[in-house]
Amino acid sequence: MAELVEIIGITHNPYLPGMIAGPDPEPGICQAEADYARMRQKMADARPDVLVVIASDHLNQWFMDNMPPFLIGKAPRTHGPAPQEVRTFRLTPYEADVDIEVAKGLLRESSRFGVDFAFSDEFFIDHAFTVPLGFVRPEMDIPIVPIFTNVMAPPIPPADRFYQVGQAIRRMIEVLPSGRRIGILSSGHLAVEVGGPKSSSYSADVEFDERMMKLIAAGDAETVVKEATWERMLQAGNVTPGFSNYVLLMGLAHGRAPDAVGLHFPKKTAAVPYMAWDLTQGDAR
Amino acid sequence: MAELVEIIGITHNPYLPGMIAGPDPEPGICQAEADYARMRQKMADARPDVLVVIASDHLNQWFMDNMPPFLIGKAPRTHGPAPQEVRTFRLTPYEADVDIEVAKGLLRESSRFGVDFAFSDEFFIDHAFTVPLGFVRPEMDIPIVPIFTNVMAPPIPPADRFYQVGQAIRRMIEVLPSGRRIGILSSGHLAVEVGGPKSSSYSADVEFDERMMKLIAAGDAETVVKEATWERMLQAGNVTPGFSNYVLLMGLAHGRAPDAVGLHFPKKTAAVPYMAWDLTQGDAR
Amino acid sequence: MTRYQVDKVLRQVINDDTALEAFQRDAAAFLEGRDLSDEERKGLIDIDYPALYKLGAHPFILSGFTMRVWPADRRGLQAEYQERIAPHGYPDFET
Amino acid sequence: MTRYQVDKVLRQVINDDTALEAFQRDAAAFLEGRDLSDEERKGLIDIDYPALYKLGAHPFILSGFTMRVWPADRRGLQAEYQERIAPHGYPDFET
Ligand SMILES: [Fe+3]
Numbered sequence: 001m002a003e004l005v006e007i008i009g010i011t012h013n014p015y016l017p018g019m020i021a022g023p024d025p026e027p028g029i030c031q032a033e034a035d036y037a038r039m040r041q042k043m044a045d046a047r048p049d050v051l052v053v054i055a056s057d058h059l060n061q062w063f064m065d066n067m068p069p070f071l072i073g074k075a076p077r078t079h080g081p082a083p084q085e086v087r088t089f090r091l092t093p094y095e096a097d098v099d100i101e102v103a104k105g106l107l108r109e110s111s112r113f114g115v116d117f118a119f120s121d122e123f124f125i126d127h128a129f130t131v132p133l134g135f136v137r138p139e140m141d142i143p144i145v146p147i148f149t150n151v152m153a154p155p156i157p158p159a160d161r162f163y164q165v166g167q168a169i170r171r172m173i174e175v176l177p178s179g180r181r182i183g184i185l186s187s188g189h190l191a192v193e194v195g196g197p198k199s200s201s202y203s204a205d206v207e208f209d210e211r212m213m214k215l216i217a218a219g220d221a222e223t224v225v226k227e228a229t230w231e232r233m234l235q236a237g238n239v240t241p242g243f244s245n246y247v248l249l250m251g252l253a254h255g256r257a258p259d260a261v262g263l264h265f266p267k268k269t270a271a272v273p274y275m276a277w278d279l280t281q282g283d284a285r
Numbered sequence: 286m287a288e289l290v291e292i293i294g295i296t297h298n299p300y301l302p303g304m305i306a307g308p309d310p311e312p313g314i315c316q317a318e319a320d321y322a323r324m325r326q327k328m329a330d331a332r333p334d335v336l337v338v339i340a341s342d343h344l345n346q347w348f349m350d351n352m353p354p355f356l357i358g359k360a361p362r363t364h365g366p367a368p369q370e371v372r373t374f375r376l377t378p379y380e381a382d383v384d385i386e387v388a389k390g391l392l393r394e395s396s397r398f399g400v401d402f403a404f405s406d407e408f409f410i411d412h413a414f415t416v417p418l419g420f421v422r423p424e425m426d427i428p429i430v431p432i433f434t435n436v437m438a439p440p441i442p443p444a445d446r447f448y449q450v451g452q453a454i455r456r457m458i459e460v461l462p463s464g465r466r467i468g469i470l471s472s473g474h475l476a477v478e479v480g481g482p483k484s485s486s487y488s489a490d491v492e493f494d495e496r497m498m499k500l501i502a503a504g505d506a507e508t509v510v511k512e513a514t515w516e517r518m519l520q521a522g523n524v525t526p527g528f529s530n531y532v533l534l535m536g537l538a539h540g541r542a543p544d545a546v547g548l549h550f551p552k553k554t555a556a557v558p559y560m561a562w563d564l565t566q567g568d569a570r
Numbered sequence: 571m572t573r574y575q576v577d578k579v580l581r582q583v584i585n586d587d588t589a590l591e592a593f594q595r596d597a598a599a600f601l602e603g604r605d606l607s608d609e610e611r612k613g614l615i616d617i618d619y620p621a622l623y624k625l626g627a628h629p630f631i632l633s634g635f636t637m638r639v640w641p642a643d644r645r646g647l648q649a650e651y652q653e654r655i656a657p658h659g660y661p662d663f664e665t
Numbered sequence: 666m667t668r669y670q671v672d673k674v675l676r677q678v679i680n681d682d683t684a685l686e687a688f689q690r691d692a693a694a695f696l697e698g699r700d701l702s703d704e705e706r707k708g709l710i711d712i713d714y715p716a717l718y719k720l721g722a723h724p725f726i727l728s729g730f731t732m733r734v735w736p737a738d739r740r741g742l743q744a745e746y747q748e749r750i751a752p753h754g755y756p757d758f759e760t
């Protein structure tokens with residue numbers, strides 16, 4: 001049996017690494033840096049053998065010619081982000097081994113737990129993976145298992161399906177024959193708009209951000225699922241459905257309130273959330 | 286509410302159309318021709334507005350770079366088979382409109398019923414679709430909704446998942462807002478070997494074929510699911526997992542015994558099965 | 571329903587340098603044979619992003635495409651983009 | 666685990682006439698830069714289908730590939746194929 005040791009959710013805002021590294025960061029950015037350093041420490045303290053990373057792809061790779069809602073990558077090694085992302089955001093590349101045994105184990109168990117994962121033997125990871133990995137494990141020394149979710153190309157699964165899939169992944173991990181210590185890292189969004197009329201240089205909907213993070217902090221998955229409809233998310237900002245990955249994390253945590261959670265509003269970019277569940281001491285369900 | 290009016294399962298053996306059209310067909314082939322003419326008449330009598338066609342792709346299109354277990358096609362029109370299939374088997378092309386409203390409806394409902402369909406806006410249909418469509422609706426005048434299943438690239442979903450997905454599709458159809466009359470056409474295999482040591486010029490495993498068709502005739506889905514493991518199917522012939530689509534049909538029929546079922550063993554090719562559930566008169570569950 | 575075909579063009583131009591060059595050399599030729607409406611074709615050829623936005627092009631790749639192929643000075647393009655699409659609100663971009 | 670890369674070659678050669686021509690013109694050049702083991706590379710270059718079968722190439726596309734590229738007389742190839750791979754039984758072909 002594999003052991004789930006830590007669940008961490010952060011943003012994959014591709015501007016954030018540059019803002020942190022840049023000259024004279026504003027207080028909100030310094031706060032993000034400190035928060036994410038804490039997340040890095042948390043994951044290190046949990047001593048995972050493998051990081052299951054749950055994130056999206058920004059139509060860089062999976063497209064509407066064959067768009068799976070949930071896909072597991074199982075090539076031996078992976079890297080990212082895409083060249084045009086490096087160009088646009090000046091991102092640092094990330095490379096890691098894939099833990100094929102765990103990837104195949106999850107894939108094999110998935111049907112039994114009612115989830116239909118697509119799989120891929122040839123893929124890369126875009127900034128939704130490389131940005132959070134760069135924050136939480138810049139050493140690039142822990143093998144990963146990438147799980148891609150469709151949050152970009154409608155129709156995307158509704159929030160309750162993300163919640164159910166999170167619960168199912170938890171159960172799959174619990175029956176994996178490998179004795180691995182498994183850390184979960186996921187990235188998503190709060191309210192963000194890209195390519196729409198709203199500016200992307202601040203939270204696109206502070207009310208949505210505060211409301212949702214409050215519900216997450218309280219472990220109130222039921223209300224999150226009820227309120228985070230496609231319509232409400234889109235109204236908050238046209239790429240806000242990336243929020244769905246946080247709902248999946250709530251499912252992975254079986255609805256328990258996180259051990260650490262926070263939200264900051266830098267002046268020049270989208271809100272910066274974090275949430276973490278520490279599971280090494282056992283998890284009161 | 287849409288209405289499910291007929292479910293038909295036949296083979297997609299790409300040699301069969303040529304054997305039927307060829308000079309001096311043997312009695313087993315004449316029998317197949319008569320059986321499949323009956324299936325065509327049954328579907329015509331059910332007067333479907335749309336054919337939901339459940340079949341596989343032979344690595345012609347979906348590959349292990351992005352292999353979804355279940356995918357719905359929703360481009361406005363489709364055609365097939367692939368050029369190299371036309372060349373190899375001298376198949377007649379098939380072209381049809383796609384009923385986008387029904388395709389999108391199923392896709393949208395799927396999460397609610399616990400199925401994670403991938404979707405595609407750009408695809409073709411290979412011989413697994415065009416052969417059965419050529420038998421059952423050569424007029425090419427009814428819009429289709431193609432549902433692709435992965436039965437070629439392991440790991441494929443186990444038989445009980447195919448059964449569950451069949452049940453779920455039935456429920457999705459029942460809640461579709463469209464008032465359409467829906468016919469289901471599916472193709473699969475019994476024991477067949479391609480590219481393995483066994484010859485493909487007769488059933489690769491008569492015992493498997495007879496056993497499974499007897500169980501299908503009896504509506505004994507439970508035993509089918511128990512016995513049609515990946516190992517047993519592979520032992521019967523290395524592409525036998527295409528049988529899984531018939532298991533899905535049993536799920537669609539909620540385990541009821543078919544109204545018509547048959548099996549013939551031509552001398553020079555794989556066994557020719559058929560199964561049909563007539564639902565226009567209501568379905569006793 | 572040719573919205574998918576528009577998105578496909580946007581994405582090819584963003585992701586594939588050969589496609590980008592072909593598009594920039596002769597957009598009409600690049601689009602030939604594709605199943606696009608006249609409006610969509612014209613919108614792509616003219617890089618008329620407000621028109622494409624209104625027709626339901628995926629906003630994420632539409633903005634990436636526009637930033638990539640915009641032929642004139644790009645200072646202020648972001649602000650101008652937002653302002654010019656704003657009247658169209660939030661068109662459905664499902665394919 | 667480079668079995669996927671073998672299957673990818675088989676499938677390209679079957680599906681894509683340009684790939685077929687390139688493979689037939691110079692198989693070694695066609696395979697350059699691909700992540701294949703020495704055994705797999707040699708098996709592909711020599712069209713040594715029993716070796717590829719034994720290594721776990723997908724039987725369905727391996728036979729399609731072999732029928733497509735076999736350089737000699739193809740009468741009897743089907744029977745010969747079955748006979749020559751038979752000693753290897755049923756290798757796992759999961760990627
Ligand atoms: Fe994103």
Ligand SMILES: [Fe+3]
Nearest residue numbers: 413474524527
């Ligand atoms: Fe088949």
